[in-house]
Amino acid sequence: MARARIRAYTGTVRIGIALFLARRSLGESLLSTALMIVAVAVGIGFQVPSTANLRGYRAELLAQSLDAGFGDVRVRPKRGLYLHGADALAARLSHLSGVAAATPVIGAVASTMANGRSSGVTVLGVDPQSAYHPYRVVAGNPLDDSNDTVLLGVSVADRLGVAVGDRIELRVLLSSYPRLVLDDGGYGVYTMTIRGLVGFGASDGAFVGRSFLAGEVGDEQLASAILIHTPHHEAAAALAAAVSRVVPSLLVRPWIDDSRYLRSSVRAVETLASASWLMGVLAVGIPVLALLYISTLHRRRQIGLLTAMGFSRLDLFASFLAQALILGLAGAVAGGVVAVALVRYLIWHPIFDWQAFVIRPVLPWSDLARTIGVVILTAVVAGTYPAWRAARLDPSPILRGIE
């Protein structure tokens, strides 16, 4: 009954004829049609890899800063420099839901010396056997359990003029009280072999075994912080709250609060990705709208003839909308192929590769499908106005040749 009422109001439209007329109309001007398909294809072909690169940049930024950085949630003492009994505490935290690893680290101020040059660094003591480390090795080998090897940031190595296998002198401030430094020379001097170089966020640091550094400070169980890792970076705030409930006496911060720079960077990338996506949609919509509108103007006579033949406004609207649908589909398929090919190429030839910071595009199939769907929808929406104009044309002046 409802369908009959709707039909009585809107009449019927023959989809087969609409598609037939759309296909023939598009075939009438191959150049215009090709331009419209190219416009849609270019929109997808560039937008998808561009967004995929930004997504890859975001993923790499988080991987470098969190997975190969200071974790998703950082636990520190509210007062003082060190956590005591850090290993037992880390073991407890590692059993919390969503925690991939809880790793104690200890930090100290140090200076490095070699070739008559020196460079101030923060030296971190890390567990070589841990699943996560706050660095990514770009040359040489990972840290081992010996007490006389160090991983050096590439910038520090550059300043000192040293390479993997060279020896450097490391002077570590072991006391937290400057008075003691003056009184008893509260720093340690160690000659160490560079086992490897680390890059990106760790390029200004130095890394040694935690048990060694903590032992030198005075207690092998000491840590400056416990770095908690989770595979779900976005869930860091919730995880931090859970951790905080377990250790209310400690300072617990998710990365999003602890690293404003990272947070701002991630948000900037997300904004750029959204802008890129919007540009892609506009790049598709505007040419389709413009060219279909021009096509409508060029086909006024034909629209008049179809009206005279008894084609209703709905028929004309459907026919022009079908053109937009065909263009959207053809452009989306062509653009999808171009996009996937370009993304594949960029995976093998990244646009950025420096100190193990590599931007490789990330393109989930669901995203590609969604983008194609949105582009087709955009083409159809963009075709709505020309289709509406075509349907509203007054046939009489057109057929008389006065318009």
Add this chain to the structure above:
Amino acid sequence: MTSALALDARDLVRRYDDRIVIDHVSLAIVPGESVSLMGTSGCGKTTLLHILGTLDHPNEGRLFIGGQDPTTLSEQEHARLRRERLGFVFQQSNLLPSLSARENVALPNWRVTGRRAEALDRAGALLARFGLAARADAKARVLSLGEAQRVAVARALINTPHLVLADEPTGSLDSTSTAAVLDAMTEICREGAALLVVTHDPDVAARCKRQLVMHDGRIISSNLSGEGADRRSLG
């Protein structure tokens, strides 16, 4: 009485702004009758034709096509009336250039029945009747003017309309093509449809059963040809 007429127009008036283009025109055409409409350029012939074809609307007056008053119809019903009861032939650019002759003819029938193959068969048969079987699959854009007009006539007939409205159908044709188109139009009335043809050509007008002359929006003269006076008459 109205339903016995293919067309019944009463006291039609059409104004554009303050200018009266159709000035109280009344006209009735019976099925199978051919009527010519002559007059100087700008006298309102084409406007009247478009009003009678429901492509335009009168400001005053009543109109019945096959007994149906188009002014009471919705846009969809208007379209249906045009495709089922009316046929149009224009002076030129009558066809959709990207379609073949057969597809051009078949299109209105496909729209009515929804059956493409049958419509194409029917179109092929009509084209063959008009001596265009060999050109049926040629694209409209490559047809000569005469061929295109005959295709347009075939298209106007495919849904067996009550009334065919032709606007200068031979206006841009040479004498040979004109003769071929007029022969094709003869078929219109033979099919039982009424024909109203706007023309400047007295020869074309002479082949119609009734000749009307229009001036300044009014029909000023109506002449009935002798019955069977011309065996080539349109109807």
